[in-house]
Amino acid sequence: MRPRLTDVAEAAGVSMKTVSNVVNGAEHVREETRQRVLAAIDKLGYRPNIAARNLAQGRSGVIALAVPQLDRPYFASLAARMLDEAEAFGWIVQFHQTGGRREAELALLTERHPARLDGIVMSPLGLTAEDVRNRDPALPLVLLGEKAGTEHHADHVGIDNREAGKVATEHLLELGRRHVMALAPGPRMDDERINGYRDALVAAGLPVDEDIVLATGGLRGQDAERTLGDWLDSGNPAPDAVFAATDWLAMGAIRALVLRGLRVPQDVAVVGFDDIPYDLATLPTLTTVAPDRVAIARLALQALRDQRPQSEPQRLQAPFSLVVRESTTGIG
Amino acid sequence: MRPRLTDVAEAAGVSMKTVSNVVNGAEHVREETRQRVLAAIDKLGYRPNIAARNLAQGRSGVIALAVPQLDRPYFASLAARMLDEAEAFGWIVQFHQTGGRREAELALLTERHPARLDGIVMSPLGLTAEDVRNRDPALPLVLLGEKAGTEHHADHVGIDNREAGKVATEHLLELGRRHVMALAPGPRMDDERINGYRDALVAAGLPVDEDIVLATGGLRGQDAERTLGDWLDSGNPAPDAVFAATDWLAMGAIRALVLRGLRVPQDVAVVGFDDIPYDLATLPTLTTVAPDRVAIARLALQALRDQRPQSEPQRLQAPFSLVVRESTTGIG
DNA sequence: GCGCTGCATTACAGCGCTGTAAATCGAGCG
DNA sequence: CGCTCGATTTACAGCGCTGTAATGCAGCGC
Numbered sequence: 173m174r175p176r177l178t179d180v181a182e183a184a185g186v187s188m189k190t191v192s193n194v195v196n197g198a199e200h201v202r203e204e205t206r207q208r209v210l211a212a213i214d215k216l217g218y219r220p221n222i223a224a225r226n227l228a229q230g231r232s233g234v235i236a237l238a239v240p241q242l243d244r245p246y247f248a249s250l251a252a253r254m255l256d257e258a259e260a261f262g263w264i265v266q267f268h269q270t271g272g273r274r275e276a277e278l279a280l281l282t283e284r285h286p287a288r289l290d291g292i293v294m295s296p297l298g299l300t301a302e303d304v305r306n307r308d309p310a311l312p313l314v315l316l317g318e319k320a321g322t323e324h325h326a327d328h329v330g331i332d333n334r335e336a337g338k339v340a341t342e343h344l345l346e347l348g349r350r351h352v353m354a355l356a357p358g359p360r361m362d363d364e365r366i367n368g369y370r371d372a373l374v375a376a377g378l379p380v381d382e383d384i385v386l387a388t389g390g391l392r393g394q395d396a397e398r399t400l401g402d403w404l405d406s407g408n409p410a411p412d413a414v415f416a417a418t419d420w421l422a423m424g425a426i427r428a429l430v431l432r433g434l435r436v437p438q439d440v441a442v443v444g445f446d447d448i449p450y451d452l453a454t455l456p457t458l459t460t461v462a463p464d465r466v467a468i469a470r471l472a473l474q475a476l477r478d479q480r481p482q483s484e485p486q487r488l489q490a491p492f493s494l495v496v497r498e499s500t501t502g503i504g
Numbered sequence: 505m506r507p508r509l510t511d512v513a514e515a516a517g518v519s520m521k522t523v524s525n526v527v528n529g530a531e532h533v534r535e536e537t538r539q540r541v542l543a544a545i546d547k548l549g550y551r552p553n554i555a556a557r558n559l560a561q562g563r564s565g566v567i568a569l570a571v572p573q574l575d576r577p578y579f580a581s582l583a584a585r586m587l588d589e590a591e592a593f594g595w596i597v598q599f600h601q602t603g604g605r606r607e608a609e610l611a612l613l614t615e616r617h618p619a620r621l622d623g624i625v626m627s628p629l630g631l632t633a634e635d636v637r638n639r640d641p642a643l644p645l646v647l648l649g650e651k652a653g654t655e656h657h658a659d660h661v662g663i664d665n666r667e668a669g670k671v672a673t674e675h676l677l678e679l680g681r682r683h684v685m686a687l688a689p690g691p692r693m694d695d696e697r698i699n700g701y702r703d704a705l706v707a708a709g710l711p712v713d714e715d716i717v718l719a720t721g722g723l724r725g726q727d728a729e730r731t732l733g734d735w736l737d738s739g740n741p742a743p744d745a746v747f748a749a750t751d752w753l754a755m756g757a758i759r760a761l762v763l764r765g766l767r768v769p770q771d772v773a774v775v776g777f778d779d780i781p782y783d784l785a786t787l788p789t790l791t792t793v794a795p796d797r798v799a800i801a802r803l804a805l806q807a808l809r810d811q812r813p814q815s816e817p818q819r820l821q822a823p824f825s826l827v828v829r830e831s832t833t834g835i836g
Numbered sequence: 837g838c839g840c841t842g843c844a845t846t847a848c849a850g851c852g853c854t855g856t857a858a859a860t861c862g863a864g865c866g
Numbered sequence: 867c868g869c870t871c872g873a874t875t876t877a878c879a880g881c882g883c884t885g886t887a888a889t890g891c892a893g894c895g896c
Binding site for chain 2: 872873874875876877878880881882883
């Protein structure tokens with residue numbers, strides 16, 4: 173049988189509560205008493221019963237991280253960092269996959285599921301601003317990512333997408349490229365990244381040609397491959413650079429280019445966005461915007477911890493960096 | 505305030521325990537009573553308090569999934585499936601990253617951490633057979649993957665690596681390739697996959713040339729790229745096919761080949777192993793052995809559920825399939 | 837020597853649920 | 867109509883912990 177607080181108390185010759193105080197690092201325990209208790213804990217191999225503690229405290233020590241899919245590399249690496257960082261906050265992280273479906277995301281917010289959560293970090297896709305506003309105010313919520321609109325009604329952590337898009341595009345311009353195409357999933361999505369692209373062009377005194385801002389209609393590599401492929405096959409002149417709003421799109425774009433005999437980066441330089449872990453084994457490796465995921469995780473957890481029911485939504489920004497690899501500067 | 509069992513009981517005019525029975529789907533509840541209780545639950549918006557239930561039952565409903573790193577795509581997709589499947593078992597999955605370090609893996613087994621776990625599913629890297637044998641017999645454990653030795657002392661779920669290696673190699677032979685190289689992390693690792701490669705050669709009446717079974721010395725794409733690159737640069741004749749023990753190695757191999765002017769698959773066909781999610785956006789896309797991760801997850805959870813302290817270790821096999829893509833059959 | 841102050845410790849009542857054992861109900865039977 | 871037996875329901879005692887309030891005790895000033 174597992175030893176309990178009372179067993180330790182008996183062994184140390186103190187009350188149960190004193191042991192509890194030692195375990196929880198409370199003040200007002202004489203050093204000598206503390207040592208005696210610690211010795212007893214050690215001797216008996218005592219470990220607190222979390223369920224009992226949770227019941228008594230009315231909190232669970234569990235937060236949820238909800239992402240569309242855990243096996244998408246961006247989310248997997250975010251989840252990994254979140255796990256690392258949550259330890260320091262004393263939180264257990266429970267992952268949820270929403271598939272990006274509104275009802276799944278909503279279900280978490282409205283706590284239709286049984287476990288009591290101390291908070292939720294969510295990367296929303298289907299949620300509306302309305303949904304966020306109507307949530308249970310007692311359940312701390314931090315949003316991640318770029319689902320427009322929602323972020324105004326809850327704490328939000330992200331990077332400065334516009335600035336990042338600008339930096340990525342500037343890198344292409346600095347390489348001497350002048351016909352830079354932009355590739356994004358849809359007309360509305362990742363607007364800010366594309367706005368940053370436009371900013372860079374304008375700042376360089378170049379025209380913004382909206383005809384070479386292409387919407388792929390989807391997030392997958394194939395979507396970008398088809399979109400860019402069709403565009404090239406229609407006799408349009410190849411750009412000398414592509415800024416893709418995500419790495420997947422960049423990889424699809426590279427496929428489309430290479431399959432048509434264009435060399436990357438000699439003929440067309442390509443920049444991606446997200447720094448997903450495979451970027452290192454592809455040919456060419458991908459120059460990309462790398463969000464600081466450790467910072468994102470840490471900021472999100474801090475915001476969650478510090479949130480109060482009545483507090484104004486905060487918008488927090490994590491740093492990012494441009495990682496230059498073969499797809500813009502070549503191999504070797 | 506959240507409604508409790510007693511609140512529902514009062515509203516429905518029955519005892520607390522009857523409500524508990526309804527919530528837990530116990531038999532011997534009259535249909536009319538059940539309906540009355542369900543109505544009350546619905547009206548009050550009752551949700552059970554998990555902490556209290558856990559305390560009363562002495563179990564937590566939480567199992568751990570321990571993998572080296574969650575952001576490695578193989579583990580990320582495994583974790584995703586595990587999350588899906590665990591729902592059906594009524595389990596919450598808590599992820600742990602061990603970094604492959606023995607002490608981290610051991611810490612989970614010896615329950616040095618506070619949360620009471622109902623079981624552990626672990627993909628071990630550092631653990632010794634001894635460690636597994638000495639574990640707490642009260643804590644159900646299921647091992648995944650191929651860490652030699654450990655699997656004899658606990659339930660184990662994997663695929664038939666030898667057969668899979670054989671199937672992958674046979675695919676290359678069927679394409680008419682005759683100089684098939686094998687690439688594995690080390691002399692001891694993934695032996696079975698390479699044994700399957702040998703089996704296929706022998707079955708085809710071909711010699712097994714151990715000089716073209718290369719050890720990369722590491723798991724990363726770069727390791728394979730360097731190993732194969734050095735080998736080619738030393739004037740060795742290029743193989744006409746490569747069987748790589750993991751997708752990462754395959755991707756590195758492709759880099760080494762293409763950078764030296766060899767075409768994949770025209771000059772050299774490449775097969776990987778694992779079916780990590782990026783295989784679709786690379787150029788060429790990768791032919792690979794795809795373990796049935798849903799089956800792995802389900803078998804592991806079943807084994808965990810059915811495990812008894814004294815039961816003999818079981819070895820369970822999940823199916824796999826060969827996914828043929830561009831790296832062996834070409835583009836288009 | 838006495839009351840006061842503040843640190844250290846304790847007693848005890850729950851937190852919300854489930855298992856057990858006992859109570860109650862109701863149909864079938866003689 | 868009373869009795870038996872299984873179906874249904876209930877009372878109640880914890881599960882192991884923490885919060886609150888109360889108690890013990892040493893040192894201090896007067």
